[in-house]
Structures are given as C-alpha cells and as structure tokens.
Amino acid sequence: MSSLLPPTPPGASPVTPPTRPVIDYRLPSPLPRALVVCDFDYSLIDADSDEWAITLGGTRPDAEVAMTRMAARHRDGENWVHLVNEEIAGLFESKALADVTALRNLLATIPMHRGTVALLHDLHARNVDVIVVSDANTFFIESILESYGVRHCVRDIITNQSRVVRSVSGHDLLEIAPLQTKPSAPINGSGKLVAANCPRQRCNWNLCKSAQLAEYLSSRIQYDRVFYVGDGYNDLCPLALGLVDCAFVRADRRLHRELFAVESVENLVAELAVGMPVRQGYSCRANTNTVVRDGDREPWYVAQTRVPCAAVLWSTGDELQARVVRELERV
Ligand SMILES: [Mg+2]
Numbered sequence: 001m002s003s004l005l006p007p008t009p010p011g012a013s014p015v016t017p018p019t020r021p022v023i024d025y026r027l028p029s030p031l032p033r034a035l036v037v038c039d040f041d042y043s044l045i046d047a048d049s050d051e052w053a054i055t056l057g058g059t060r061p062d063a064e065v066a067m068t069r070m071a072a073r074h075r076d077g078e079n080w081v082h083l084v085n086e087e088i089a090g091l092f093e094s095k096a097l098a099d100v101t102a103l104r105n106l107l108a109t110i111p112m113h114r115g116t117v118a119l120l121h122d123l124h125a126r127n128v129d130v131i132v133v134s135d136a137n138t139f140f141i142e143s144i145l146e147s148y149g150v151r152h153c154v155r156d157i158i159t160n161q162s163r164v165v166r167s168v169s170g171h172d173l174l175e176i177a178p179l180q181t182k183p184s185a186p187i188n189g190s191g192k193l194v195a196a197n198c199p200r201q202r203c204n205w206n207l208c209k210s211a212q213l214a215e216y217l218s219s220r221i222q223y224d225r226v227f228y229v230g231d232g233y234n235d236l237c238p239l240a241l242g243l244v245d246c247a248f249v250r251a252d253r254r255l256h257r258e259l260f261a262v263e264s265v266e267n268l269v270a271e272l273a274v275g276m277p278v279r280q281g282y283s284c285r286a287n288t289n290t291v292v293r294d295g296d297r298e299p300w301y302v303a304q305t306r307v308p309c310a311a312v313l314w315s316t317g318d319e320l321q322a323r324v325v326r327e328l329e330r331v
C-alpha cells in the first residue's frame with residue numbers, strides 16, 4: 001500500500017493511509033428465495049422433443065415404424081439417449097435433415113404455450129431462479145428456448161450433453177451423449193442398469209433427477225422454496241425424496257397417475273425408506289393423510305399422500321402460469 005502513496009516531502013511527517021470505513025452491504029430483510037425446477041418435454045413444451053426431431057415433426061413417412069423400433073430396443077435395455085443419437089445420425093446420413101440448421105429450424109416449430117412463455121418472462125422479472133432438468137439434450141433445449149426468446153430466463157440446464165461435430169463425409173451432425181456414466185453392473189438386483197447415484201435405484205442410468213437436483217441445491221445458495229414442474233415417471237424421484245416443496249403436476253400424464261396410484265403406495269413407502277432427508281422449513285400442508293382442497297373452488301390444489309410435498313395440477317400453459325404465480329405469492 002505504501003508504494004502507492006506520494007513520496008514524503010523533506011521535513012514533513014509521513015502520511016498515514018486513511019482507514020477504509022466498514023460498511024455493511026447486506027440488505028435488511030431479503031425476500032424468500034425461490035427456485036423453479038422444470039422438466040422440459042410435455043412440461044415447458046407441449047410435445048416430446050426427441051420424438052419431434054426423430055419423426056421430423058410428424059412428417060416423416062416411417063415415423064411410427066421408427067418410434068416403435070426404438071421403444072422395443074429401449075424395453076430390451078438399450079439406453080434411450082444412445083437410441084436418439086443413432087436415429088438423429090441416420091437422419092443426417094439420409095439427408096432427411098440437410099444440416100444442423102435444418103434441425104434447429106425443425107425444433108423451432110415445437111409448440112410451447114404462450115402462458116408458459118409468459119411465465120418464464122414473469123419469473124425472470126421477479127428474479128426467481130429457473131432451471132431445467134431434463135432427459136432431452138442441451139442442443140434441443142437451448143434451440144427451443146432460444147426460438148421462443150426465453151433462453152435468458154433459464155439459469156441452468158441439467159441434461160444429456162450434445163455437440164455439433166463434423167462427420168467423416170464432411171457434414172455437420174449432432175452427437176448426443178448421456179449426462180451420467182454407465183455403471184458397470186446392475187445394482188438393484190433386477191438386472192436393469194440404473195443410475196449409480198439414484199437413491200431409489202429406479203432411474204435410467206444416464207440421469208437421476210433427484211441426485212442431480214440434490215447436488216445443485218447443495219452447491220448453491222439456500223432456497224426458501226423449491227417448486228417443480230413435471231409430467232413424467234422420472235420426475236417422481238425428486239418428489240419422492242423430499243427435495244421439493246410444491247410440485248406442479250401436469251394432469252392426466254404419467255406423473256399424475258403415479259402420484260395418485262393407490263395400489264402402489266407400499267412400493268413408494270419402500271422407496272422412501274432408502275431416500276434422502278426431507279427438506280425442512282417450508283410448510284405447504286404436506287404429509288397429511290387426506291386430500292385437502294381450498295374449498296371446492298380449487299380442486300387442483302392437493303396435499304396428497306404419496307410424496308412429501310403439495311401437488312398443484314395443471315393442463316395448459318395458462319393454468320401453469322396462474323398457479324405458479326399464485327403459489328409464489330402465497331407467503
Ligand atoms: Mg416430461
């Protein structure tokens with residue numbers, strides 16, 4: 001510090017550096033911090049992006065054959081991400097997709113509800129963090145969010161990795177790789193390869209959303225509330241393990257059926273027994289043994305029994321927008 005001070009003139013006493021005043025920059029009472037975790041396919045968008053790409057938005061003549069073939073191989077144990085990668089490579093090879101720009105243009109035609117777009121803008125304006133946790137891939141998700149002008153509203157995207165590479169024949173193509181590494185052997189005794197980090201030992205080996213979310217939450221600031229928007233079976237893991245305070249569940253899809261499937265309650269209790277600790281500090285009438293309705297006017301708000309969080313049902317992007325905002329403003 002003394003080297004920055006002017007030289008002391010002859011005969012004068014040395015200059016004492018001024019002491020910097022201590023200022024407390026902390027704000028007096030910060031607002032509750034909320035995180036909104038979003039699945040992508042059939043949650044933020046109204047389609048499955050893998051299927052959209054593989055069937056060329058439904059225009060591919062052998063679309064049904066291709067999807068049926070993939071589903072059969074998936075049932076036989078092949079990982080979905082590898083199957084999608086193979087199909088997309090085939091579309092480039094056959095010139096059904098001219099180049100990566102054609103794929104990006106195709107993805108831009110995927111439907112996303114105006115209410116969902118408005119919700120993402122609204123959350124961004126409110127300084128609410130939004131992340132996507134999805135079994136699609138980075139290229140699909142970023143392309144679609146960019147085409148709707150909402151990429152900047154999403155803080156982080158946790159998904160399978162993709163990159164544009166140059167093929168041996170000199171064309172650009174997309175390479176999609178699993179987010180998590182393949183375990184060397186089945187770990188749950190069923191013969192199925194599951195994610196090594198899945199506490200329930202249920203998720204496909206390339207992605208366990210609860211493990212990814214737990215890691216994300218532990219690496220960042222403490223959120224007061226965690227909301228989750230989802231529709232599928234792989235959205236059950238983070239809900240079952242108590243990482244979420246309120247789940248926005250798309251009505252009449254797989255997650256909805258799982259949450260309310262009375263016949264498999266015993267299975268869920270067994271799964272919860274190997275789970276992680278439930279988040280503390282937010283009370284949203286969870287863990288009650290009865291369906292709670294805010295009068296009969298809100299049949300979509302349920303504090304149900306299968307997972308330790310409240311559930312809000314929704315069907316359209318408009319409903320999702322209104323109900324997320326409403327829950328956000330419920331203090
Ligand atoms: Mg989904």
Ligand SMILES: [Zn+2]
Nearest residue numbers: 198203208237
């Ligand atoms: Zn899992």
